[in-house]
Amino acid sequence: MANIITGIRVLASIALLFCPAFTPVFYFCYLAAGVSDIADGAVARKTNTVSEFGSRLDTAADLIFAAICCIKLLPLLCMPTWVYYCVTxxxxxxxxxxxxxxxxxxxxxxxxxxxxxxxxxxxxxxPFTVSFIDIRYSAAVICMVAAAAAIHESCIVYKQT
Known part of the structure; x- marks a missing residue:
């Protein structure tokens, strides 16, 4: 069941390619992908069906969703240059x-x-906040948290034996 939910994320992500950004149908597909991302792991743990395949499928679905969101949204968001440096x-x-x-x-x-x-x-x-929060402020917060997460991840990876 969890892998089916993950499959829904892949399908919803692909559907985003065919939806104009920031429209109701875009937000519907976007939310479906997001909710499925939260639900698949919870369902796998609750039903005791956590698997290596499911974990890899989840990671692939996350990458597909992120790539498609970048393709759809980055051309429309007027991001300062520093954001691209931080993301890189x-x-x-x-x-x-x-x-x-x-x-x-x-x-x-x-x-x-x-x-x-x-x-x-x-x-x-x-995408839900761009109409009422200046992208510079949102991007600054996201970049700080993402940088801290990446550094924290480095510490975990290097401490594992």
Whole structure:
């Protein structure tokens, strides 16, 4: 059941490609993807069906959702240049964490910490807030939390034996 919910996120993400951004149908698909992201893990834990495949499917669905959101939203958001620099640095840290985890443990690892979830939640809320919160302020908060999450993730990856 949890993997079906994750599949819904993939389908809702793909549907976003065909919806004009910031329209009711866009927000419906966006919310469906977000709710499925929260629900799939909870369902897997509650039904005792947590699996390696489900974890990898969840990560792939997250990447698909994030990539499609970038494709749809970045061209429409007037972000200051510093935001792109911050995002690039954070992405480099996170890629370094993935590579380090793979080199050290011979498997892809994902850290599901509270601060990582907070960063993801703030990113998820961004499209709902652009009409009433200046993007510079939203981006500053998101970048700070995401940078802290990436650094925290580095500490976890490097401490694992």
């Amino acid at each position: 640095i954070i992405a480099m840290i996170k890629i370094g964490n993935i590579l380090s985890g793979y080199i050290r443990h011979k498997k892809l690892t994902a850290v599901h910490s509270v601060i990582n979830k907070a960063a993801g939640g703030l990113c998820f809320l961004l």
